[in-house]
Amino acid sequence: MVLQLRRAALAVAGISALVFLVGLALGRDGLWHPALVVTGFGVALGLGALARVASYQYTAWIVACVIAALTYPGGFDSWGGVQLAGGILMTTIIQLVMFGMATQMSISDFAGVVRHPRGLPVGLLGHYLVMPLGAFILVSITDLPAEIELGVILYGCVSSGLASNVMSMLAKANLGLAVTITAMSTIAAPLATPLLVQLLGGRVVDVDVVKMVFDVIQITLVPVTAALLVDYIKTAPRRARTIVHGAAVISAGWLVFMVAGGWSALTGNMSPHGVTAFKSLYQIAAAILIAEAYAAAVNRWPVVTRYMPYASMFGIMYYNTITTAAGRDALLDVGITLLIIGLVHNLTGYVFGYWGARGLGLDKASARATTFEVGLQNGGMATGLATGMGLLGTAGLAAAVFSPLGNVTGSMLANYWSRRPIDGPVDEPDPVDADEAERIEAVGAATTGIDAEARQ
Incomplete structure (x- = not known):
């Protein structure tokens, strides 16, 4: 049918x-x-x-x-009087996308740090040195409008996205290393991304570093932490679960208080940066409540975990569509140039990721993993930061173009490698438990439309 x-x-x-x-x-x-x-x-x-x-x-x-x-x-x-590109709506959808994708991660992902003394530096240096500098050089030799230049730099300075893990799985790469790089690049993002954007993009547009730090925390760390809390609840002892339940109840009360007028009363005399910081506390409370609700839903209906990646995919389509509509005229003027810049930037990441790993003596499976981890960036984070700066229709365009382009090149490379067994010595792969492999396969089914059996 x-x-x-x-x-x-x-x-x-x-x-x-x-x-x-x-x-x-x-x-x-x-x-x-x-x-x-x-x-x-x-x-x-x-x-x-x-x-x-x-x-x-x-x-x-x-x-x-x-x-x-x-x-x-x-x-x-706008639909029904609701501005589809509104900052609150866009940020909320991006946070839900991040949460949905992060539910495919686990706390054990961070344990891979000690098992990858060479692979992890390649991934992190690629993300926060090669890709930012590559973006800066590319916009320096092209004639893009200033705010679109900023968007290219912004995209070059963000962390890895979970799509890279899917590509590593398809390419028979070292999946444990891929997941570890994704996790650690996300943790580093609140400091690395704002500082790099200020350093490389400050000449284009004034960058409020403090605000951007909190924006990154809200867009990435808050939803990712909520997802990891869900993972923790699954195996936590009874006492720990009771504490989480209590925190959820307190969070619910706090949110009701804020909606009932507490926000205005508490933030009335705060500075803009103070309000931004306070907003993070507000969102942390919401994250705890969402984690508790999602954990309960999964416990009642386990099939929910299989459909979360599809919900995230829908969110990604939403913000790419709204960004494109908001910046239509600019995109028609510079779309071809952006495509070329995006392709060169993407391929630069692939080349450094692979040969940087091989140069440090990593096996081919690990080099395949670092290829995708360096070459594929977190478009959702870049879109969210552009929204926070009020530049969705300009600075947000790079992510709207580069992310789908990366999916195409990544799928092509992953499919190519999947048909070519790795020859030569292969290091013992970092273990990935069955649950985590199943979660990543769920993302793969959503992003590629091919289930695990079809890939056999």
């Missing part, structure tokens, strides 16, 4: 493509505009029917959303 639906979607896409070409030739916008959108979504839905390109389904959905945003930008401005 599903296969028949996908084939029907491809047929509709083919017909719509013909209508698009006819409408374009006749210069009839009312004909080719909707036909183009239908073609995009038809291809996205039907791609799963074609085995050779099925792994690009998620990227196809993003492209379809981008096409819709470019064609009908006004349709993504």
Whole structure:
């Protein structure tokens, strides 16, 4: 039934493509505009029917959303009086995306630090030295508008995203090393990202380092900590779980107090930085409550964990679509340039990640892992920071272009490596428990559209 639906979607896409070409030739916008959108979504839905390109389904959905945003930008401005690009809404969705993806992590991921004395430095240096400098050099030799330049630098200074773990799994790389680099680069982000953006992008736009530190904490560490709290609750002793339950009750009371007027009463005389810091406490309380609720939901309905990555994928499509609509005119002017910059930046990360690891004597499986960990950045964090700066339609464009591009190149490289067994000596891989492997496979199914059995 599903296969028949996908084939029907491809047929509709083919017909719509013909209508698009006819409408374009006749210069009839009312004909080719909707036909183009239908073609995009038809291809996205039907791609799963074609085995050779099925792994690009998620990227196809993003492209379809981008096409819709470019064609009908006004349709993504506000719905029912709610501004879709509003800071609170965008930040909340990005936090939920981070939480959903981080539920595929575990506390044990951080134990890999001591097992990777050489691989971890390659990943961290790649993220916070090679990629930022690469972004800075690329914008220095091109003629992009200042705020879009800042977006490229911003994207180059963020941590790794969980998509890199999926690519490592597909490529038969050292998954334990990949997960460890992701975890540690996320922990380092609240200090590393703001300082690097100030150093490399401060000449473009004034950067409030203190505010950005708290923005990174809110966008990444708060939801990631909530997800790790869920992981902790699973195996925590009864006394510890009781403490968490108590903290959730206190958090619920605190949030009710804040909504009932406590926020205005407590922040009325605070400085802007004080309000930002206080907001973090507000969000930590919300994170504890969400962690408790999610843990209870998983305990009652275990299948929830399989669908969380899909919810995250939907969130990513949302903020990419809204960003594209907000910056449509700018993207049409510099889109090709951004694509070229994004490709060079992405490939630079791959090259350093692989050969940097090999140069330090790491085996090929570990080098494959560092390739993806360095080359694929956290687009959600970059989008969230651009939103916090009020520059979603300009500084947010780089992430909207670079993230889908990275998914395409990463999937191509992962599929290439998956068909080529590793020859030569291979170090003993870092152990990944069955639960964690299953969680990462769930992300893989959401991002590539291929389940674990289909990859065998």
